[in-house]
Amino acid sequence: MRLLTGISLSCFLCLTAWGEPGRNRGPSSLNHLKLVDVTGTVHEPVKSAKTIAAVFVYVDTTCPIANFYQPTLRRLAQAFEPRGIRFFQLHPDPDGTKEDLTTHAREFEVISPVILDNKQHYARLHNAKVTPEAHVYLRDGTCVYRGRIDDTYTTYGKRRPSPTTHDLRDALSAIISGSKVTDPVTKAIGCQILIEK
């Protein structure tokens, strides 16, 4: 319970930043963030001094577009984790179970912590709309990117043979090089998240 409150409070503090990347700076927003993954492991992204940013990717076990991106997400995590960017996969699925998510993570060879957000707590806070959708935060709680992973999908069912932009990768590279993210908001194509009342 205390854990939950901690999360709510810290997220509430950075709420002003959600949806408007780079505009507002929540006061040390990631500081108290504790995420519990499906194995029960608690993650505190900023506990390590090496962490410079966290990527929250909204995914789903049966959304084909989210699943299509799993290999790309794995490669991005492999490339950027050693450089201080932490990846988390969140499932905003009210009917999701830890068992389903664990099986899915095994089948799709997910290497990042998998978090069941069945109360859609994070999805609400991040204003997540679609799976897959990436939300990137700096240590200090600044939201620096939200949107698609790349532009492979142009709409439902229309897929380019290969992407012409690599939006998430470019945003993460910009963070590492200390430059501004050129396209901080993009439109993600995927399965829409229904936030339940």
Added chain:
Amino acid sequence: MTTRPSLALLLLSGLAMPLSAKVTFNEHIAPLIHENCTGCHRPGQTGPFKLITYRDVKKRALTINDVILDRYMPPWKPVNGNLHYANDRRLSEEEIDLFGEWVKAGTPEGDSKKAPKLPEYPSGWYLGKPDLVIKMKGKFEVPADGKDIYRSFVFPLQLPEDKWVKAVELRPKAKSAVHHALFFIDSNGAARKMDGRDGKAGISGMGFLRQAGGVTDPAAAFGGGNGGLGGHVPGATPAKLPGDLAMFLPKGSDVVMQTHFHPSGKKEVEEAELALYFAEKAPEVNLVPIQIPPFFGATKAINIPAGEQNYVVEDSITLPVPVKAVSVGGHAHYICRTMSMTATLPDGKKITLMDIDDWDLDWQDRYQFKEPLDLPAGTVLKTRLVYDNSASNPENPNSPPRRITWGQESDDEMGSVTLIVVPEDNSKIQTIADAQRNQLISSAAQAIQQASKTFLNVKNYDDNNDGLVQYEEVPGRMRSRIFSRFDTNKNKILEKEEQVAVQKYLDSFLGGFRRR
């Protein structure tokens, strides 16, 4: 002052939207979903998530609303409303509105007493007990990601006697990855020999048909005999051919499945099973495929410059005998945008048989006419295909765009529409075949002329007019052949002297034709 207008507004809105207050899952939405979506969106089928219960549908409500408004789902490509198709899956405007109202109302579940029974599906094969079940040769691992894969697999069969096939039903194992499959007949064992040459089960690419001797007309996977045995398309329900119609399966032949895989994000293994349903006897009249242009457009010398947004291919044939048209369907690759076939009757009446305004390689279906259409002798059948090879076409396989020519691989182009017809009796089949052959000969002569002006003339490769032919300027499928033989100084550029040698080689393709 202020209350009156708002009261009127309230009344008005109440009149305009009586529906939203009443639309519930149990009463309205469940029947709609069960009828139109659940067939594929249930465990064991190819739909990516299940749409059966209230919770299933609620979770996907916003997505469903988007894809039905977009008419991406249920999958159905023809936009012409003049004909009724037996396998039509289109939702009506009213059904789409009803779903929208339900979403607007907050996706209420409604009275549980009104909940419909969950639909029941046969647990085994959809069409009942098959006469024969065959398994593909070997297993093929579909990787988690990467480009789409086209691959053909052999189903060893070699029956001792001729058979007539009423229907086939496929059970793929790599359910999320298999996008669609076409079934061809290989009557001389060519596919068996080619199978596994690259160390994996099956035959790589789309090129099987080119080399399998038995398939004289790759035109139709749908006519039987040397045509084929139909296809497997997500969303299409397996069905037996009507009346006594059946597809010919000659003795001693194998079935070859040309498969299109979309990597799904996880590794999957394909090891498909195919069920065959036989007719007791040969049909009185055979199905005849009429493909326009023939050979998937090979005779049209498709040659689309990079950047060309509106490349048109047209071809037509005049029916020599009256026929009944049974179904229509087309084939093209990525950059085809629109595809249509029309019939102009001798009295001048024009019927649109199929009109696709947003061609998608992913959804190659056959569209069966609800009632067979009578087409009298003298009817002109015309196909029109439009291609977009510009950068603004997101489905362009090349970035930046490159010249695309006719060929069987996915980054080449093809294009044709095939009408399946039934003549009055089998004696008329030869007349139709003769008309097709004559048309083919005249079409081929035109194509040769066209080709000699375009890609069989080395000067035309020089897109940037610098007098040299760069590697990138040569059409894809000819590139490695030409450069390995004629780029003597290996600089990936054909200089003047090298071009002379290439031209001699290209001339040899046509013998005397080019000189005409």
